[in-house]
Amino acid sequence: MLGGAFSAPTLQAMDAWEQRNHHSGKSSGAEFSKAQEQIIAEVAEIIIPRTDTPGAADAGVPVFIVMMLKDCYRKPEHESFASGLQDLEKSQFLSLNKQQKETAIRDLEARTVELMKEYQVQQTKMGDNEDREQMKEVAKGLPFWRLMKELTLLGYFTSEAGIKGSFEYVPIPGKLELIKLKPGQRAYAY
Amino acid sequence: MNLNLQVNKTHTFDAIVVGSGMTGGMAAKELTERGLKVLMIERGREIKHIEDYETAMKAPWDFEHRGKVSIHSAEEYWANNRFGSLANEETSPFFTDDKKNPYIEKRPFDWIRAYHTGGKSMHWGRQSYRMCREDFEANAKEGIAVDWPIRYDDLEPWYTHVEKFVGISGQKEGWDVLPDGHFLPPMAMYAPERHFRDQMKKSLNRPVTIGRIANLTQPQSWHTELGRAACQYRSKCARGCPYGGYYSSIAGSIPAARKTDRLTVLHDTIATEILYDEKTQKAKGVRVINQHTMAVEEFFSKIVFLNAGSMNTAGLMLNSVSNRFQNGFGNDSDQVGRNIMDHHLGVGANATVEGFNDDYIFGQRPTALYIPRFRNWKSDKQDFLRGYGYQGGASRADWKRGIGQDGFGASFKEDLTRPGNWNIGFGGFGEVLPNPENRMFLDKEKKDKWGVPMIVFDAAFGENEIAMRKDMMRSAMEMLEAAGFKNITGNNRQDTHLGLGIHDMGTARMGKDPKTSVLNKYNQVHAAKNVFVTDGAAMVSSGCVNPSITYMAMTARAADHAVKELNRKNL
Numbered sequence: 001m002l003g004g005a006f007s008a009p010t011l012q013a014m015d016a017w018e019q020r021n022h023h024s025g026k027s028s029g030a031e032f033s034k035a036q037e038q039i040i041a042e043v044a045e046i047i048i049p050r051t052d053t054p055g056a057a058d059a060g061v062p063v064f065i066v067m068m069l070k071d072c073y074r075k076p077e078h079e080s081f082a083s084g085l086q087d088l089e090k091s092q093f094l095s096l097n098k099q100q101k102e103t104a105i106r107d108l109e110a111r112t113v114e115l116m117k118e119y120q121v122q123q124t125k126m127g128d129n130e131d132r133e134q135m136k137e138v139a140k141g142l143p144f145w146r147l148m149k150e151l152t153l154l155g156y157f158t159s160e161a162g163i164k165g166s167f168e169y170v171p172i173p174g175k176l177e178l179i180k181l182k183p184g185q186r187a188y189a190y
Numbered sequence: 191m192n193l194n195l196q197v198n199k200t201h202t203f204d205a206i207v208v209g210s211g212m213t214g215g216m217a218a219k220e221l222t223e224r225g226l227k228v229l230m231i232e233r234g235r236e237i238k239h240i241e242d243y244e245t246a247m248k249a250p251w252d253f254e255h256r257g258k259v260s261i262h263s264a265e266e267y268w269a270n271n272r273f274g275s276l277a278n279e280e281t282s283p284f285f286t287d288d289k290k291n292p293y294i295e296k297r298p299f300d301w302i303r304a305y306h307t308g309g310k311s312m313h314w315g316r317q318s319y320r321m322c323r324e325d326f327e328a329n330a331k332e333g334i335a336v337d338w339p340i341r342y343d344d345l346e347p348w349y350t351h352v353e354k355f356v357g358i359s360g361q362k363e364g365w366d367v368l369p370d371g372h373f374l375p376p377m378a379m380y381a382p383e384r385h386f387r388d389q390m391k392k393s394l395n396r397p398v399t400i401g402r403i404a405n406l407t408q409p410q411s412w413h414t415e416l417g418r419a420a421c422q423y424r425s426k427c428a429r430g431c432p433y434g435g436y437y438s439s440i441a442g443s444i445p446a447a448r449k450t451d452r453l454t455v456l457h458d459t460i461a462t463e464i465l466y467d468e469k470t471q472k473a474k475g476v477r478v479i480n481q482h483t484m485a486v487e488e489f490f491s492k493i494v495f496l497n498a499g500s501m502n503t504a505g506l507m508l509n510s511v512s513n514r515f516q517n518g519f520g521n522d523s524d525q526v527g528r529n530i531m532d533h534h535l536g537v538g539a540n541a542t543v544e545g546f547n548d549d550y551i552f553g554q555r556p557t558a559l560y561i562p563r564f565r566n567w568k569s570d571k572q573d574f575l576r577g578y579g580y581q582g583g584a585s586r587a588d589w590k591r592g593i594g595q596d597g598f599g600a601s602f603k604e605d606l607t608r609p610g611n612w613n614i615g616f617g618g619f620g621e622v623l624p625n626p627e628n629r630m631f632l633d634k635e636k637k638d639k640w641g642v643p644m645i646v647f648d649a650a651f652g653e654n655e656i657a658m659r660k661d662m663m664r665s666a667m668e669m670l671e672a673a674g675f676k677n678i679t680g681n682n683r684q685d686t687h688l689g690l691g692i693h694d695m696g697t698a699r700m701g702k703d704p705k706t707s708v709l710n711k712y713n714q715v716h717a718a719k720n721v722f723v724t725d726g727a728a729m730v731s732s733g734c735v736n737p738s739i740t741y742m743a744m745t746a747r748a749a750d751h752a753v754k755e756l757n758r759k760n761l
Contacts, residue, residue: 049600051600051603067254071260073261105598158250158256170552170553173554174422174423175553176378178380179552186608187586187589189588
């Protein structure tokens with residue numbers, strides 16, 4: 001099943017995995033097979049493809065996702081994530097063509113919207129203007145698609161390639177100025 | 191004998207200040223500037239301004255978990271992160287590992303600590319509001335707890351004194367409920383916020399101002415002389431500011447005290463006991479233990495300032511037992527450790543703002559809007575006592591909006607590189623009433639690794655706070671609706687505890703009567719006048735405004751009194 005025609009970003013992700021696995025002794029529940037890692041890389045690249053700016057794999061997102069699952073999530077998420085991966089494996093996701101893959105992901109997203117309703121996600125404004133996401137506690141882990149999307153976007157839009165490719169990066173603004181947005185202007189990142 | 195004299199000489203100062211945070215720093219500055227030789231004792235590690243701000247200049251991608259708290263860290267910092275993620279990869283250097291510094295909860299208490307130079311002044315929210323006249327009179331009027339022994343006018347010149355030194359950016363408004371101070375130029379309100387402010391005035395007659403914040407919009411000579419520069423609008427204050435743009439003890443009061451050449455600072459040194467002299471009926475010094483070497487030493491002084499943070503200050507008093515004070519130092523009233531207050535939060539509302547699509551901002555504003563108390567104010571009467579203020583404001587959504595949005599692929603990715611729609615939201619900070627049953631005390635058996643009895647918390651919100659919270663959510667929704675915003679959602683989180691506001695206070699209250707209070711009107715322990723408590727422990731009621739500037743004003747006032755009394759040979 002492996003050894004098909006992988007896209008360049010996927011191969012790149014596999015490479016990064018090899019390197020990380022060499023010098024990381026970490027392991028805790030979130031263990032994935034090669035095929036599953038490949039699904040993670042492909043789905044991440046479907047969410048954030050390489051365009052005229054870097055894509056998910058260019059920004060190291062697939063490795064980031066697995067690391068984050070291990071380091072920052074507990075058993076319920078490990079289980080829901082694994083079960084989502086298994087569903088995609090069962091549907092022969094990797095052997096689908098590009099269009100079929102996107103259709104499968106669109107279906108997955110539609111099903112997840114229903115699942116997420118029980119979490120009643122809310123953005124909460126805290127003191128000092130800080131946003132926090134608040135979610136009703138549900139015994140089950142967050143659904144696979146939600147985790148994939150959250151971690152792909154986080155991994156990408158906080159990476160050096162993602163930030164510099166997507167935004168105007170201003171680490172030291174030096175002033176606060178109210179401005180008018182120009183057509184097509186990118187967001188600032190700090 | 192000679193040896194002892196030598197030790198006494200090197201261990202004797204005019205004043206000892208326990209703690210290097212918001213009030214310890216201010217005490218050291220005010221006392222050294224009045225000519226006293228001061229020993230400052232800090233229980234935690236030394237942090238040096240700029241060079242030890244290890245995360246300050248890191249880029250987002252330098253943080254392994256990109257702001258999320260790892261399971262490992264969540265366990266180390268369990269109290270800090272029980273509610274949110276206070277101690278994350280960016281900020282955890284300025285919070286304290288709860289696992290290594292355990293405490294006991296009879297009822298849950300979010301004890302957020304900062305054991306290092308500068309204490310909580312390193313990570314504070316920097317919002318700086320004066321308490322108003324009413325705040326000092328409410329206890330007496332309503333028969334709650336005891337009366338404040340001081341009034342607004344007693345503190346007024348000291349507010350000005352510390353505001354000038356600290357550097358507070360804000361807008362003068364002339365409102366009784368939120369007295370104006372000595373301000374640097376205010377930061378700007380965004381277009382949807384100006385709309386909100388105007389609508390509030392028109393429809394609900396509720397005032398809105400820009401947050402008064404301890405960030406330098408226009409540094410003055412006394413700021414730059416200490417090496418402080420203007421705010422750079424990075425809004426990464428909680429990592430430590432290499433520019434000294436926001437006020438902390440490390441950037442402000444400690445360097446000012448060092449300039450006098452009269453300050454000695456000991457780090458890694460835990461004050462375990464105030465030493466009482468039965469003959470003079472005063473404190474004679476402080477016993478300490480080095481947190482690494484476990485060496486025990488005694489230091490001596492004419493006066494002692496307790497600024498260890500309200501809970502640790504009370505803990506130190508309770509642990510200082512003598513023939514005279516069998517119930518803890520200065521604790522004849524049995525009020526030490528009682529009346530824990532804070533500000534309750536985690537309640538408010540959010541909405542989406544339509545329009546203003548071409549309004550954008552360059553830079554990150556480190557403050558927000560402030561809506562002062564309007565409940566139980568003038569003609570307004572509610573079924574609860576006191577009131578609350580709101581903090582919050584508007585911002586344009588960033589890429590994180592994509593997480594909850596449908597879609598993926600090239601156009602989805604492209605869309606997230608543009609600023610999103612405006613959102614607006616507010617969270618309340620509510621007054622907590624003093625209640626003697628909300629308390630901390632020392633465990634009779636369990637000790638920490640330095641042999642100090644562990645602190646036990648037994649406190650919770652009362653009916654007044656719970657009733658107020660309902661109104662805090664409802665009124666926030668009402669305001670957003672009156673401003674014409676859409677998709678309004680209220681929130682009132684049930685999983686917050688006392689302490690989370692990090693405004694824990696009240697454990698050694700001031701008062702007129704030594705039978706019912708611990709400190710007099712100059713923050714002196716009633717029964718040992720050369721001991722001053724000027725951190726949050728001294729508070730008699732909490733008001734609803736962020737308290738640090740009040741603590742600092744009280745500290746400067748007490749320091750001035752202490753030196754005058756020393757000169758009059760009364761101490």
